[in-house]
Amino acid sequence: MDRRVFIKACSTLAVASLVDASIFSQTLANTKGTLKRYTKALLVKEDGSPLREEDIKPHTQYIFFYPYASTPCYLINLDREIKPVELKLKDGGSYTWQGGAGKKRSLVAYSAICPHQLSHPTKDYSFINYYPPDKPSETTKKGGIIQCCAHVSLFDPAEGGKVLDGPAEFPLAAILLETEGDKIYAVGTVGVDQFTQFFENFKQDLIQQYGSLANAKKMVESCTVVEIKRYTKEVIHC
Amino acid sequence: MSISRRDLFKVAGVGILGAGLLSKPAFSAAERVVKMSAMLPSPKGNRVVICGGGWAGLTVAKYLKKEDPSIDVVLIEKRPNFFSCPISNEWLAGFVDLDFISHDYLQPASKYGYKFINTTVVAIERDKRRVYTPHGYIEYDYLVLAPGIKYNYDAWFKGDKDMTRYTKYHYPAAFIPGSEHLALKRKVWEFEGGDFVITVPPGVYRCPPAPYERAAMIAYVFKKNNVKGRVIILDPKEDIAPKGPGFRAAYEQLYLGIVEYVPKASIKEVDPVNKIIKTTAGDFKFTDANLVPPHQAGELVWMADLIAKDKEGKPTGWADQDPLTFQAKADPRVFLVGDVVGGVPYPKSGHMANSQGKIVARIIASRIKGKEHKLELPDNTCYSMVNGNPQEAIVISVTYKYDEKEKKIIPHPKVINQRSEALAKATYEWAKGMYRDLFA
Numbered sequence A: 001m002d003r004r005v006f007i008k009a010c011s012t013l014a015v016a017s018l019v020d021a022s023i024f025s026q027t028l029a030n031t032k033g034t035l036k037r038y039t040k041a042l043l044v045k046e047d048g049s050p051l052r053e054e055d056i057k058p059h060t061q062y063i064f065f066y067p068y069a070s071t072p073c074y075l076i077n078l079d080r081e082i083k084p085v086e087l088k089l090k091d092g093g094s095y096t097w098q099g100g101a102g103k104k105r106s107l108v109a110y111s112a113i114c115p116h117q118l119s120h121p122t123k124d125y126s127f128i129n130y131y132p133p134d135k136p137s138e139t140t141k142k143g144g145i146i147q148c149c150a151h152v153s154l155f156d157p158a159e160g161g162k163v164l165d166g167p168a169e170f171p172l173a174a175i176l177l178e179t180e181g182d183k184i185y186a187v188g189t190v191g192v193d194q195f196t197q198f199f200e201n202f203k204q205d206l207i208q209q210y211g212s213l214a215n216a217k218k219m220v221e222s223c224t225v226v227e228i229k230r231y232t233k234e235v236i237h238c
Numbered sequence B: 001m002s003i004s005r006r007d008l009f010k011v012a013g014v015g016i017l018g019a020g021l022l023s024k025p026a027f028s029a030a031e032r033v034v035k036m037s038a039m040l041p042s043p044k045g046n047r048v049v050i051c052g053g054g055w056a057g058l059t060v061a062k063y064l065k066k067e068d069p070s071i072d073v074v075l076i077e078k079r080p081n082f083f084s085c086p087i088s089n090e091w092l093a094g095f096v097d098l099d100f101i102s103h104d105y106l107q108p109a110s111k112y113g114y115k116f117i118n119t120t121v122v123a124i125e126r127d128k129r130r131v132y133t134p135h136g137y138i139e140y141d142y143l144v145l146a147p148g149i150k151y152n153y154d155a156w157f158k159g160d161k162d163m164t165r166y167t168k169y170h171y172p173a174a175f176i177p178g179s180e181h182l183a184l185k186r187k188v189w190e191f192e193g194g195d196f197v198i199t200v201p202p203g204v205y206r207c208p209p210a211p212y213e214r215a216a217m218i219a220y221v222f223k224k225n226n227v228k229g230r231v232i233i234l235d236p237k238e239d240i241a242p243k244g245p246g247f248r249a250a251y252e253q254l255y256l257g258i259v260e261y262v263p264k265a266s267i268k269e270v271d272p273v274n275k276i277i278k279t280t281a282g283d284f285k286f287t288d289a290n291l292v293p294p295h296q297a298g299e300l301v302w303m304a305d306l307i308a309k310d311k312e313g314k315p316t317g318w319a320d321q322d323p324l325t326f327q328a329k330a331d332p333r334v335f336l337v338g339d340v341v342g343g344v345p346y347p348k349s350g351h352m353a354n355s356q357g358k359i360v361a362r363i364i365a366s367r368i369k370g371k372e373h374k375l376e377l378p379d380n381t382c383y384s385m386v387n388g389n390p391q392e393a394i395v396i397s398v399t400y401k402y403d404e405k406e407k408k409i410i411p412h413p414k415v416i417n418q419r420s421e422a423l424a425k426a427t428y429e430w431a432k433g434m435y436r437d438l439f440a
């Protein structure tokens, strides 16, 4: 990642960490848009070997869990260089997103928790999905976008997860990817993440799926990346 | 003054009687209101009182607290618990249980720190900035009126209270949640055959697709239970809207001979006793019915004297509001949110009320901070279940843009009329997201 971009994003981190973690200030911190470093986690294939750039088919939606064992993210190879962008927030704040990762700078990753009302892929369904350019959404006729069928929010994966339409009030939180040689790592999040609300709102579901909240909140050390259809029974398009 | 002292006596008397103190004479009840004292001590900072804890009011309350925890937010709601109209048609058909659509008011109030007062607002004095309840008055800096709709049975029965009551009890509209929905479900499942009539209200009404979705769900129940019944939809419009092609296809392909859609059927006369409805499309005898009268803004907007007038000075029935700021035109301290407004391009939906509620919360919080608020427009997504086996739905989604030059709000609708199981699943995801947003 470009060092200048990284430093700029980091400066917001210092401010955010001063804010105490009560529920209201958490919301406040979230709406400012920050970069947060989490554990550095290697992206791996199902056989446990490191995922390489060549393994990632263009315009295919892959899922992995980061930075917690229960927080889903999408990885997409947009098949072209994706430049960094500045994202504006409704409260006047802004932050810089690092753009694509990898040799071709075409890899992007986002939290798959919809910033609107937290719809996210589960083992049964995924309502928030990537629509490749040649398979546009039936409702909005747009391709090359991430769309959430819960209330039809639209995001641009080539523009840092910017909101294109619908009720979402801020962009998808981006996952910060870094490459070292052939290896790809997830190292943090950029933007407004929803993890606190996610854990709060889905407490019961998470306990059911992971045995305890502690398990659901465990930080990951490596992330297995699979195509979405291998994780969820039904990919819902609309 | 929005309401004269004599009117206050009148309104308060009626309100208190309505609240159940029937043993007291109206006069002493009214006197008590006039002598009433404050129900809550004065807050340190600004207080926002929200009347109506439905989709709009609940959203404003939560998001105001999220925007600025120092605001004293008071939500007054007359129902002890929340019952959702959205998904009530799916519940009518037996797809979800009551727990899915009922929620408690205590969780969000305790979590977000607003005051929830379970009582009825009986009067409003805008010049004194007071809201009256049977237990005392509450002073406000800003007032949010979100009481939803009321039924206008007078359009049918010209003030005949007995006829109104008879119709309400025997053929409940079930557009205001509670007992009416339970009664309707009982009627549908106990129906043994014949013609079941649904009337679509004229003009603007709560949830434009609701009668068509309800017709499909009732037809599904009849079909599933082998009941030889017809669902007759009497619609004053020329065609089904919105999602017309989707509903039509469902009626023709799934419920041929069960659903009969009658357009241009404006009601001339309703005779609930002899079970006859006279319309511009002919007269209809019915076995049972879901008689939905015209809608108007909820009573509180009338109490606050904020109903719009037409060119002849007659009340339009809907709140007089600026659709860009949601403020009452006559009083910038009062915000009118959700189903209370007619005539603007926003449909009356829970999604819309939720979307507006967030904007209103931000506008009020900005005003309290002395800041300008940038223009934001709401949006709407509305799923309708049309099939039960398998469950299949259709959808419309609308965003709005403001045309600065024309000074107009322009809707951008997107529709899928092709029913699918995926959209049925999305219907529940829509609802779960909304309930989480209001309550969790």
Ligand SMILES: Cc1cc2nc3c(=O)[nH]c(=O)nc-3n(C[C@H](O)[C@H](O)[C@H](O)COP(=O)(O)OP(=O)(O)OC[C@H]3O[C@@H](n4cnc5c(N)ncnc54)[C@H](O)[C@@H]3O)c2cc1C
Pocket (backbone or CB within 6 Å): B051, B052, B053, B054, B055, B056, B057, B076, B077, B078, B079, B084, B085, B086, B087, B088, B089, B119, B120, B121, B122, B146, B147, B148, B149, B174, B175, B176, B206, B207, B210, B214, B298, B299, B300, B337, B338, B339, B340, B348, B349, B350, B351, B352, B353, B381, B382, B383
């Ligand atoms: C059958 C049906 C299906 C629907 N389906 C959908 C759908 O799928 N999607 C969708 O988005 N919308 C749907 N709707 C529409 C949705 O229910 C309404 O648009 C929404 O409820 C409007 O919200 P509101 O806050 O304006 O009013 P409400 O939700 O009705 O809230 C008003 C509240 O004010 C309270 N109140 C009124 N007067 C007083 C008083 N004097 N004192 C204290 N409290 C008071 C009431 O008790 C009520 O709780 C449907 C409606 C119906 C009838």
Ligand code: FES
Pocket (backbone or CB within 6 Å): A114, A115, A116, A117, A118, A119, A128, A148, A149, A150, A151, A152, A153, A166, A167, A168, B433
């Ligand atoms: S949860 Fe995704 S649009 Fe509402």
